[in-house]
Amino acid sequence: MAPEMKPILSVRDLHVSFGPAASAKEVVHGVSFDLGVGEVLAIVGESGSGKSVTALSTNRLIDYAGGRITSGTIELLRADGSVLDVTCAGRQELTGIRGAEIGVIFQEPMTSLNPVLTIGAQIEESFRLHRGLTGAQARDAAREALERVRIPDAERRLKATPNELSGGMLQRVMIAMALACNPRLLIADEPTTALDVTVQAQIMALLAELRRETGMSMIFISHDIGLVAGIADRVIVMQDGRVVEQGDLGDILDKPQHPYTQHLLHAVPHFSSGVAARTDGARMAAPLPRPTLEVDDLVVRYPLKGGWFSKPVGAVHAVDGVGFDLLPGETLAIVGESGSGKSTTARAVLGLVAPTRGAFAVEAQAARPGQSRLPVQMVFQNPYASLNPRLSVEQILAEPVIATGASPDKAVRDRMAALLKRVGLPEDSLARYPHQFSGGQRQRLCIARALMLNPSVVVLDEAVSALDVSVQARVLELLVDLQHEYGLAYLFISHDMAVVERIAHRVAVMYAGQIVEIGDAKSVLSDPQHPYTKKLIEAVPTIDRRKQHFELDTRQVPSLVRPVGYEPPAATWMQYGADHKVRADA
Amino acid sequence: MRVVKAILSHPSGRIGGVIVLVYLLVALLGAVGLTPHDPLMQYRIDRLHAPTSSYWMGTDLFGRDVMSRLMKGIGQSFTVAFFSVALATLAGTVLGLTAAWFGGRWDTVMMRFMDVLLAFPAILLALLIVTIVGPGTWTSVAAISIVYTPIFTRVVRGPALSLKARDFVDAARTFGSSRSYILTRHLLLNLVAPLTVQVTLALAWALLTEAGLSFLGLGTQPPASSLGLMLSDARNLMEQAPWLLAFPAVAIMLSILGFNLLGDALRDILDPKTRRA
Structure with missing residues (x-):
């Protein structure tokens, strides 16, 4: 200039x-x-x-x-x-x-x-x-x-x-x-x-x-x-x-x-390579509590059909051999880019997607996926799409209760009022409709709805991504408070490393349908081992790295389409530190 | 209440609303028999009388009071239109919702069948059905409802498909909400607006189809009166007694205008894209 x-x-x-x-x-x-x-x-x-x-x-x-x-x-x-x-x-x-x-x-x-x-x-x-x-x-x-x-x-x-x-x-x-x-x-x-x-x-x-x-x-x-x-x-x-x-x-x-x-x-979350990671993790206690949620070898495949007779010609391996466990009061963040299978993993845990195979255990009650209703609730990314515009707040909050076969009585209404107050919504909210709330308020409403049945696990799929940065910070604070109060386990799906750093105790990095690195948030974010994790963390913009020169890379993401009957080679894991392991690439 | 207010402040809604309201009143009066004369009574000495102070719209070939017959006819035509549209709405909503919800083969077979029905011009299809079953009031109701069912099926299926993919439906699934709860609360409730508009417009088409069937002698049977039948009777006397043709014709035209104006207004009011803040 x-x-x-x-x-x-x-x-x-x-x-x-x-x-x-x-x-x-x-x-x-x-x-x-x-x-x-x-x-x-x-x-x-x-x-x-x-x-x-x-x-x-x-x-x-x-x-x-x-x-x-x-x-x-x-x-x-x-x-x-x-x-x-x-x-x-x-x-x-x-x-x-x-x-x-x-x-x-x-x-x-x-x-x-x-x-x-x-x-x-x-x-x-x-x-x-x-x-x-x-x-x-x-x-x-x-x-x-x-x-x-x-x-x-x-x-x-x-x-x-x-x-x-x-x-x-x-x-x-x-x-x-x-x-x-x-x-x-x-x-x-x-x-x-x-x-x-x-x-x-x-x-x-x-x-x-x-x-x-x-x-x-x-x-x-x-x-x-x-x-x-x-x-x-x-x-x-x-x-x-x-x-x-x-x-x-x-x-x-x-x-x-x-x-x-x-x-x-x-006030707004900025990524700081694990410095701001949470230190109140449940894994600090000497005898580990029983996991609230255990997922073992989760596989989700979509068959691809082609040719004149709709023969299966291959399968999209959306999620391949994913396993993790989640302790009460703990947040596991699954990070990855679009198409990495992180949302599919969440949806499979919720039963919205039928897994090809895999086992879930929720609070030690072993259950095959889809057989029984899991005490798992979800908060979606877009607060404008996840609330029916024609229902009042009272009807919205009553839905999970009605789904269990109970009728919304006085106790339920008391719980509604208490939860609304707890998530920071005005007391006269019950008679109002979703369009009368801002995006941040709607997301609070979604959180209240997810808590109506007192779940043990809440899946948060990009739950703060659609919110403005300062609203984001306040909703994250609320989530942390609620976690302490109710001992909730969070499965937090996000692409935003800054947000993940604020809320996660542990981080799992997904790439092409598989977990490539999983472990303690501080350890993974400050000392990433897998080449993909390194690339992901290097790419996060931070205010400390000014006028940084990025390397241009024009490689394509690998295809998830595999031939019929293909099974990926069994994963070999390398351990780094107490709670940090990395997949060894074949 | 909010919708009524919005209709009154919408220019074409105001006109359409008033027209439809007047018709409903007239139809009601006709139905309970509060007409100036007995619509079936033949005043032989006053045959083909031009409009006067005692016969406001004149008399027909048999000396029957045209105004009384018109009121009765409006009642008859509206009854057929309302019942047929109600049936078509019910059938179309159920078929459209199930097609969207279950998808797959049921959806394909159902929608192709609807396409076949839609390929026929409305009056032709109604004629076909009435010819097979035989003429009469209730067969016209059945025929007209079959003719308009595909339109309602399509109006429901499209938005239902997109509602089904919305996050609030996924959320309901994670609560374990029952299928009937999701279908009624999350899908149907959001379809009320497009359905209301479609019902209003379909009433206008149904009136026209009923008039067409009666005109061709396949709808309402004499001596009962309906708008189409009155037109048909007046056809040969057009030169001697033009009022016989003019009043029912204007009545049909105004009713269709009224429903269309009201439908347009409802579309503007209920569609969030054109709704004024």
């Missing part, structure tokens, strides 16, 4: 409103900032803070979302040296800057691409529109664009449709499209939130490299201040439509002035 140069973008006192003029609701209240040429500016905030609205005002994409810029100026330094005030630019000028001068990538690569067109056709379109290329020229440009974002075997990928590519690959395609016309400013709106942590590291590495190559400026929107630490030069912290603090990355991270910034930095 050359300080004597004019900033590429200069925003002054920006106000943005939504809704019809008469009843407009202002969501951005007077935001000002400058973005230098080649600089990376991170806008950090929680949902509803106005960070996306601010960024998407700079190319007036906000018009399409129903927003209106009510006052302020946005001056964009164009490629030819002229300055354009975006707030009063005409339609034609806006079309000129979109794509050509300001590129945008969004959170969800899956929904940003047309599912029925090939990747090639969609990339070629942007070359046709903006650069007037045709036929073979456009095709070559598209191939080069894919190579530029390090997609291996680009020629073949051009002919693929979006469903044939993984999320990380699709996000690379989106970046390739955004960069097709060499924009001088790239807006990245939570580009890695929907991706796995190692894929996220890859995308971040790619963005950093592309920025070095092209010298473009970037606005990087994120809720994760740890992720931003890896790429930003300057940081803006937003809350409720206002900038509460802005400054250089180092200043914001080391000397945060505003209480909200301090809150984001300290």
Whole structure:
């Protein structure tokens, strides 16, 4: 960044409103900032803070979302040296800057691409529109664009449709499209939130490299201040439509002035390689208590059928030979990326998925899966989808009781009221409906519902992933308190290492349907042994690793499809320390 | 109460609601016999009388009061429409829910059969059924309900499939909730909104189909009156006594307009995507 140069973008006192003029609701209240040429500016905030609205005002994409810029100026330094005030630019000028001068990538690569067109056709379109290329020229440009974002075997990928590519690959395609016309400013709106942590590291590495190559400026929107630490030069912290603090990355991270910034930095879970791991584990006691849940050699396979007569041609080994035990009052976190089999494991324990084989024992009552109802309850990831919108809170909480055949009497209602109070919901909640609660409150409601039958094991499947970071911290605290109070055992499924560090006593790492490493949380997180665990932990963004250079890795995840009758070789385990073992790779 | 308020504040809901309400009132009066004259009484001296102060809508070829017959006819047509739509809703909901829930072969066979039924034009299929069973009020009810069952089956099956995959259904399974509890509380309760809209619209189609069947002589049998039958009787007297044709025709048109307007309003009100905050 050359300080004597004019900033590429200069925003002054920006106000943005939504809704019809008469009843407009202002969501951005007077935001000002400058973005230098080649600089990376991170806008950090929680949902509803106005960070996306601010960024998407700079190319007036906000018009399409129903927003209106009510006052302020946005001056964009164009490629030819002229300055354009975006707030009063005409339609034609806006079309000129979109794509050509300001590129945008969004959170969800899956929904940003047309599912029925090939990747090639969609990339070629942007070359046709903006650069007037045709036929073979456009095709070559598209191939080069894919190579530029390090997609291996680009020629073949051009002919693929979006469903044939993984999320990380699709996000690379989106970046390739955004960069097709060499924009001088790239807006990245939570580009890695929907991706796995190692894929996220890859995308971040790619963005950093592309920025070095092209010298473009970037606005990087994120809720994760740890992720931003890896790429930003300057940081803006937003809350409720206002900038509460802005400054250089180092200043914001080391000397945060505003209480909200301090809150984001300290109250919110950040990964610290096992330093913050819990030390109140049940395994500290000398004679180990009986496990609440024992899982032995759990296997879940889905047959693949093909050919004319639907012959089985193979099987997807979703979960293969998974075994662990869980003590009362203990949290076992299962971590892994999407497709690693962690959710399938949880669902099999709950009886939602029929295991191909395997044995469960819950509180020493040996039970074949599916034969009897297990005292296991679950809290789901999405609090908006896991509560029936047409039922009142009372009906929702009564459901588990009704399922046992009992009728909800006075004692049940007393328990409802007590649990609601315990999870921190207002007392008049019983007559209300789910839509009257926020996401965090709904998740508390789900927790209360799971506790209605006094279970011994609660499965938490990404239970805090859909929540805002500061809400996340409070729900985690609640979970830890409830664990102490009721002696609950948690099976905590997550991809978020920072959250896992806060709640887990033990960690199991799953890769391609198998547990590759399991043990004491502190030991696994601070001293990972398996190459995959190492990779996973290295990929976690932390505020301690600033401007880190990630290695680009374009290897594919191994396929889970196996031939009919295939049995994996028996696992050999290597012991590290008292409670930490690692699978030896054959 | 909230829905009633919303209907009244919706422009087409207000008009549709009032029309439907007036029709229901008229049908009720017709059904309990509170008509200006006996609808079957033949006033021989007043045959084919144009509308006057004593016969507000004139008289027909046999000297029967058109207004009384129209009121009775509306009652008859609405009865057929309500019963047939009620049956179609019941059958369609059960079939659609079970198809979505059990899936597999039952779903395939059921939905292909519904596709076959849907391939016939409504009135043709109704004609076919009535021709096989024989004309009459209750056979028209049966025929019309069979004709509209596939539509309800589809309206239920689609959303039921997506509801079945929702987390709250999985949650219910982890509690061990019974199948009937999940089907009624988690699926059916969330289907009330689309079903209400469909019922309103189907009532309009059923009225039209009933009128068509009666017009062709296969629905309501004389001397009872129904809107279609009155049209049919008036056909040959169009030039001498145009009121015979005009009143039932307008009555059919207005009733269908009313139900459609109400249905559109309900769709807007109950669909969360178009619901105003």
